[in-house]
Amino acid sequence: MVKLTPNPSFSLTIRVALPNQPGMLASVTSAIASVGGNFGQIDLIEQTRASTVRDITVDAYSTDHNEEIVQAVKALPNIKVIDVYDRTFDLHRGGKISVISKISLKRQSDLAMAYTPGAPASVLRSPMTPNKFTI
16 A cells, blocks of 8 residues: 555544653654654643653554554553544544524524525615625
8 A cells, every 4th residue: 555645634642651751752752753653742741750641643644554653652661552532533523513693593584584585686686795695
């Protein structure tokens, strides 16, 4: 299979716990880079003297590539993968588009006037442009 460019369509966030020691984050980023992951944001979620928790956002080129990236991190010693979030799936959870009326539609008659078949004709007879009425 041809390897495509990593992109946000296959974006994931990996939450990792790692020892709070120099080079530990570098080992995680190196593992991700070695399998072709493209980095986005890296957030520090929690830090103590002993450990840190970070969210690492990575773009991949496929769902298989996502799994390859996660496995590369899981293979590291002293690094714990706490969770993996599919950012694209999470964006779609609960829907992503809504339609909101610009006018109050409290009664059936309000709706009838807003969506009546005769409205376009009256709009076209107006001296104002139709876009002033429809947008």
